Amino acid sequence: MSIKTQNKKVVSLVANGFQNDNRVQRMAEAIQEISFDVTIVGWQKGQLKEREVINTIPVHRIRTKSQKWKRSNKIIGLIQFIDFCICTIRQYKNFDIWHCNDFEAFWIGLWAKLFNPKITLVYDSHEYQKERLGTPFYVRWVIYWVEKMFISKAKIFITVSPGIGSEYQRLYGIKDFYLVRNTPHLMKATKANIFREKFHIRPDQKIFLYQGMLAPGRGIENMIEAFQARTDDDAVLIIMGQGKIENWVKDQIKNTPTIFHHPYVSYLEIPNYTGSADVGLNTAVNNCLNHYFCLPNKLFEYIQSEIPILTNNLYDCKNLIEKYDIGSVIKAYTPNGINEAIDVMIKNDLTIYQQNLKNAKATLHWEEEKKKLQEAYLKLKP
16 A cells, blocks of 8 residues: 655654564554655664664664663662663654653653654553563552543554553543554465474374563463363363573473473464464463453464464453353463363363354465554544
8 A cells, every 4th residue: 555645753762772572563554655754763772683674764863871780779760761762852852753662662762752842742651561470569559640641642542452541541531542453464374284394293282382581470370270280181281482481391391291382483484383383372360450451463463373262261262262252261360260161171172162263364364454544543643
């Protein structure tokens, strides 16, 4: 699609090093398609390149003088963040649109608008910001009051799930929001046997796959405990990914013959691996409102690979599964509750979900989802 507009300059800001963030990349490419000049701006850390071009999108990771300091306490961290804010505003205050990814970027965008009132702010909240797991009460208080007082400064508000959007409407009286979910590109379903061949899994065993970040609060611990409690080997668990608890996972499963770990694979390789499973798992624990209203991208990756989903009982996840009838919901996230749900999936003829998965797949992909983002941006034309 090619729609002529003046080439307004957009900075897509992240308050991190911008690494493996497929959503930010896809959003930038979609905005570029309708003739905006987009630059992704992040924080230069570690060995990441200061400047590069990724799929036609310029990426600038800002190098600050204070980043050389060892972050030994919160005061040092705060000084480094302020330094990053100042450097970012200094270099990009004359850009027309600031697309702020999450609260930290929105905070910087508000300060930038003080120096240049002509800046148009877009607030893209990837999470329920003040309800993120582990957020101290005083940080929650700051987020709430900053959003309450200044969210109206954003010309466009975007979020990732209906539940989070409704919560922002309830809290701050937002009239309209754009729902842009974390859907992948339309993928060809690939039915492979990578896991069966690599781990010598029998044809009669059902493969349950968790793919994603290995971190606390994702429910991985509960799922491992459930599989370790099973008295049969009708189901096997594949945990595919990397993260903070990767070594813990490997240690926990080494004596369990029905649980396997597979290293992280790239976004382009995922369909081949996902298509090697029988059931996709969504295991996020309902331990904060951010998780309760989450709608993870792994759900849509499972759908694109046309495998049914077993999800924890979370608001938006449950609604999605039940709307399209593409899987089942774990009623109680305990070892017994998980195994009861697994037993149902084992006994079911999983082919009953195939047509519904194809129907869901036809609409729940990025080529459809990005249209809402582009519709929002076209309203920012002169």
